[in-house]
Amino acid sequence: MDDKPDSAAPEVGPSPGVDAGAGLERRAELSEFLRTRRARLRPEDVGLPHYGRHRRVPGLRREELAQLAGVSVAYYTRLEQGNGRNVSAEVLDSIARALRLTDAEHAHLTHLAKPKHKKRQSAPAQQVRPSLRQLLDTMDGVPAYIVGRRSELLAWNRMAAAVFGDWSRLPAPERNWARLVFLHPETRDLYVDWEQKAIDVVLSLHMEAGCYPDDPRLSALVGELSVKSEDFRRLWATHDVKEKSHGVKLLRHPLVGELALRYESFKVADGSELTMTVYHPEPDSPSVESLRLLASWGADATRTGSGSPTP
Structure with a gap:
């Protein structure tokens, strides 16, 4: 059977995290990172059935990813929309496993969802000893x-x-x-x-x-x-x-x-x-x-x- 595209998923193209004037936006970066990682996985890659040849969604659907990660669809959808507030390390670990992230990708997801560095006007200049x-x-x-x-x-x-x-x-x-x-x-x-x-x-x-x-x-x-x-x-x-x-x-x-x-x-x-x-x-x-x-x-x-x- 055919799958309907995720209604809130943006079209594949230049990342919303890139803005000609503003450059980076953390929520958009988190959203696009999760979306692109989900899009590269096929159902058969993670042991899920593949229904038909005319699957419209690139990669896994949000429902499938949420099932693999053991979280609700609504919770995962909020996270993929860039709302990482109060997300636990355990949930991020589960999502990383479901997405089959590398160690570097897992660390990147954690940094985007739970940034360690507070917002600041400018980083101090680096000096070479x-x-x-x-x-x-x-x-x-x-x-x-x-x-x-x-x-x-x-x-x-x-x-x-x-x-x-x-x-x-x-x-x-x-x-x-x-x-x-x-x-x-x-x-x-x-x-x-x-x-x-x-x-x-x-x-x-x-x-x-x-x-x-x-x-x-x-x-x-x-x-x-x-x-x-x-x-x-x-x-x-x-x-x-x-x-x-x-x-x-x-x-x-x-x-x-x-x-x-x-x-x-x-x-x-x-x-x-x-x-x-x-x-x-x-x-x-x-x-x-x-x-x-x-x-x-x-x-x-x-x-x-x-x-x-x-x-």
Whole structure:
């Protein structure tokens, strides 16, 4: 038999959590996250019968999800409409299990429904300790940098400037991975798989939006990118979240050609919410020689990009 679409479910499209002027809205973010997670599950994925081929609802119906989570349809509907007030951790755990959320998605749901950080006018500026800057500079043969909240590039070494570009020449607000990836054509050209890099940036921003939905600078960044980049709007509307701590990036460098670099990202364990990322080539690969050449060619030209950028 046919299913009727959920009467209150919005059409699939750009997320209501993205507003050209306001950027983020926590209730809309919660609503869209739950709706998109529900839409990706099929009844047969969770052991429910599938009635007919002409199912109009993408994924599970609200009634089916509520049944799996052990809550009333009315209760789940209120939550999916963005009303997470007074929801218990136990209920969120049940819904996360029913939706088959990953650990990162479960944490994101909890942050959206029960934010730990109170609304504030502006988050304090992040500082990179001198010892961390010195550590970056000791990594003389490989690119390394430190990123803060909102994907802001706060410090980097000489090799990062040689590989990714001299960020010190940019105005301080432009030293931001999200702006570089979506608004700077030269950064798009640098990545062989630009789409995956763009996805990685959006995944990270969504995670942060869950932790700090009321951060005005993050809201402004999302609003700006939503206005200026169709690609950003498309990727933001998926509401996907995932923590990525390692991987491989293929770069198309204008001087040395293709670079294949592995990367590892580490949270700085001092409560500063800083992340250090270090790239390295596979031993005996062509990228080893390419980095060596960049180090020798770019020593003078990129030294201004070393770990102490000026605003």
